[in-house]
Amino acid sequence: MIAGAGKPVRRGAHGHVPFSVVPNANNAPQTLKPAPVIAPVAEDLGRRFKDAGFRLALVGGSVRDTLLGRLGNDLDFTTDARPDQVLKIIRGWAEAVWEVGIAFGTVGCRKGGYQIEVTTYRSEAYDRTSRKPEVSYGETIEEDLVRRDFTVNAMAVSLPEAEFVDPYSGLGDLAQRLLRTPGTPEESFSDDPLRMMRAARFAAQLDFEVAPEVVTAMTEMADRIEIVSAERVRDELNKLILSDHPRKGLQLLVQTGLAARVLPELPALRLERDEHHRHKDVYEHTLTVLDQAMALETEGPDLVLRLAALLHDIGKPRTRRFESDGRVSFHHHEVVGAKMAKGRLTKLKYPNDIIKDVARLVELHLRFHGYGTGEWTDSAVRRYVRDAGPMLDQLHKLTRSDCTTRNKRKAAALARTYDGLEERIAQLKEQEELDAIRPDLDGNRIMEILGIPPGREVGKAYDHLLELRLENGPLGEEAAVAALKEWWAAQV
Known part of the structure; x- marks a missing residue:
């Protein structure tokens, strides 16, 4: 918690306070003090803008992450200067300058290892049919901040004075680990429906709760996500899936009905029960497989592995059969699921290599279970390695993650069997060139x-x-x- 977060914070004119952060042991901001702790490059840039007669402020996620003690090398600024004026100020100072986003009021540059974006005060809104925002410039920082997605991203630090600007009580929400919108959520999501996806993404990234009124608006306005381009939806979904708590974000997408519009195969799993009756439904099993796959990652988040874990059983609803003995079967769901995964990822405009790799893992995720309790011939081992190709390590992790039985004895037996397979692969690799058969x-x-x-x-x-x-x-x-x-x- 932030010390005194529930009490009024002394502010100067326009909600400004001197800014500095002392993190506590949990990396939450503990207090505000007069001495600034802003990166020198930001102070330097602030002075340049002031000398040119303009205002500059560190803003959005950069301020939020500073307060959380996790500021990286990406710095976002807002200013009253127009883009052509921004270019004049940073040219000759920055090591590199790019104008890719200048049509939306953003100028990018690199300085001293920092990636910097400077955006003119603005407001933006969608009409009912457009996929692209209409941009107009604003005159004050408060006007700029109110258009931001959430209050924890609507804080700023004016430079070079290092004064804290918090007109929408983002600091208090940060202390409570709560996602609220600066204005009404209905207005915010109408301006940019992708913000509904961002709510789920930030919940997953920051492990924050989403305010009830925001969840309600997400549910009532879920159909608005359909005007957003597939590429923007995909990018938000990737950030969510690659976060530390993707289960939390995915559950929110399903709860609000957004998943039914961007990833309908996921909520469809709630209605299905797996063939061994080990789980309440395949949806919960899938989220557990994702959790377990993440635990096996050794070199950071693996998008292909996580997507495969999320999609590995999506063929079950289409292949469900009720057998005469009362059991439920899902024969060939891995083959059907691979085709479905390819179709969904294609609609979301994923790169072809990711589509191919994820579909291959979904198709192969049951191969191990086809060999019973471990009677693997050398031929079977060779074919397993050949079919997995460069995905072998990820297939190992996905297959191990797919065991979610609560029966400890059965889980241990499956783990031993797979240990045996990996040992056989290692032995054959010593004798043959298995990696390139x-x-x-x-x-x-x-x-x-x-x-x-x-x-x-x-x-x-x-x-x-x-x-x-x-x-x-x-x-x-x-x-x-x-x-x-x-x-x-x-x-x-």
Whole structure:
């Protein structure tokens, strides 16, 4: 909690107070003091704007993260200067300048390891059919802050004086770990419907609660998300999924009906029960698999792994069958699910490589269970590695995560069986080149031995030798040539 957060904070004119933060052990702001703790590059930039006759303030997430003790190298500023005036001020000072967002009032630059964006005071709103905001410039920082998505992002620090600007009580909401909108949530979400997704994203990133009136507005206005471009929705979904608490954000999307419009396969799982009756529904199982997959990550958040965990069972609703013995089955749900995952990710405009990798993991996530209690032949191990290809490590993690049984004995048995498979893979890797399984003879050698030109026959011969390689391991040159000639003779 922030000391004194529930009490009035002494402010100067226009809600300004001298700004400084002393974090406590939990990285929450403990008090405000006169001495500033703003990055020198920000103070320097503030002086440049003041000398040019303009106002500049650190704003939004940069202030929020400073208060949380987690400010990074991305700094956002707002100013009364127009974009062409901003360019004049920063050119010659910044190490690099870019104008990609200048049509929306934003100028970007790099200075001393910081990525900086300076945006002119503005307001923006959607009409009922447009996917792009209409931008108009404002005159005051308070006018600029009220257009921001949440009060915790509607705080600023004016520079170079380092005065704290908090007209919408963002500091108190930060202390309570609460997401509210500066104006009414209905006005905010009407201005930019993507803010509904951002509420779920910030809940997941910051582990904050969302105010009841905001949840209500999200629920009532969920259909407005459909005017937002797929690319913007995808980017917010990625940030949510890659956060520390994605379950929290995903549950909010499902609760409010937003998921039904951007990721309908997820809420559809609430109606299904898995084939072993181990979980209340497949939806809860899926969220648990996601949690467990995250716990196995070793090199930071893995978007492909997390998407695969989230989508691995989405084929179950379409494949559900009620058996004569009372059981429920979902035969081939992994194949159906892979196609569905590909379709959904394509609609969300994901890159082709991510679509391909996620769909492959969904398709393969049950392969391990097809081999019973561990009777893996060398051939089966080779095929498992070949089919997984570069996704093998992620397949290991997804398969292990998919075990959510509460039966500790059964869970331990499954873990031991998979340990055994990984040991078999390691052993074969020492003996063979499992990471790049190829026939003993390449296409050129096949044509040379058979005396044939390039064509379908070469491909068929190659596939035959690959099957022999998978089944028997390396044959060696002599045995491979003999096997090729024997196969060729049978084709005539």
